[in-house]
Amino acid sequence: GAVVSQHPSWVICKSGTSVKIECRSLDFQATTMFWYRQFPKQSLMLMATSNEGSKATYEQGVEKDKFLINHASLTLSTLTVTSAHPEDSSFYICSAQQGLYEQYFGPGTRLTVT
Amino acid sequence: DAKTTQPTSMDCAEGRAANLPCNHSTISGNEYVYWYRQIHSQGPQYIIHGLKNNETNEMASLIITEDRKSSTLILPHATLRDTAVYYCISQPLTGRRALTFGSGTRLQVQP
Numbered sequence: 688g689a690v691v692s693q694h695p696s697w698v699i700c701k702s703g704t705s706v707k708i709e710c711r712s713l714d715f716q717a718t719t720m721f722w723y724r725q726f727p728k729q730s731l732m733l734m735a736t737s738n739e740g741s742k743a744t745y746e747q748g749v750e751k752d753k754f755l756i757n758h759a760s761l762t763l764s765t766l767t768v769t770s771a772h773p774e775d776s777s778f779y780i781c782s783a784q785q786g787l788y789e790q791y792f793g794p795g796t797r798l799t800v801t
Numbered sequence: 802d803a804k805t806t807q808p809t810s811m812d813c814a815e816g817r818a819a820n821l822p823c824n825h826s827t828i829s830g831n832e833y834v835y836w837y838r839q840i841h842s843q844g845p846q847y848i849i850h851g852l853k854n855n856e857t858n859e860m861a862s863l864i865i866t867e868d869r870k871s872s873t874l875i876l877p878h879a880t881l882r883d884t885a886v887y888y889c890i891s892q893p894l895t896g897r898r899a900l901t902f903g904s905g906t907r908l909q910v911q912p
Contacts, residue, residue: 691844721899730888730902731845780844784898792837792844 689715691783693793700771700800707767708796710781716761717783721790722754725778737764771800805889810907813883819876821906823889826870832893834865835900836874838885845888845902848874879910 690713700706718739723731735756736744743756755767768775780795806824813819833852837845849863856863862875888905
């Protein structure tokens with residue numbers, strides 16, 4: 688089956704620093720990838736839609752200058768959390784779309800900002 | 802996207818069938834019903850999807866009512882590893898492709 692990986696799986700950073708999270712589709716090409724965020728005991732919330740070779744589309748309330756998304760190839764999208772603050776601590780999950788229907792999710796990245 | 806409603810939680814005995822209901826009374830004709838599950842601290846896992854016919858794969862069966870206003874996900878022989886939050890999502894065939902997650906059903910499989 689289709690496999691999506693994320694790196695790192697967890698990261699701790701200091702307030703004010705930036706963190707980059709990678710999302711890779713390992714055995715298929717994904718023209719579209721999605722980034723979600725999940726706070727403890729809550730459901731996943733879509734942050735942005737990433738299309739290869741074009742600018743990401745951000746959901747309302749998500750700061751595009753804070754959450755930088757790059758989708759430079761059909762197998763890689765990156766999310767950079769700039770000037771991270773403790774309130775950015777969350778579980779970040781990407782998904783990659785294969786074909787018309789199925790989305791496959793990465794294992795998630797747990798970010799803790801101290 | 803159409804909204805779905807699911808029970809907050811359910812218990813099931815190990816080895817028994819787990820039947821998870823979902824109400825999607827406002828679903829549009831071009832929207833599929835998708836089921837995903839999320840085991841604690843992992844990314845969601847695709848289970849199954851369907852439009853109007855019942856579907857079965859190696860993981861589960863999906864029963865969609867004739868009027869398409871509700872569906873049931875069936876795990877035929879639940880194991881402890883099936884303990885997870887199960888999400889029922891309706892998504893159109895075209896247009897917006899991102900998934901809108903509700904609160905899901907927390908299934909606890911009991912030994």
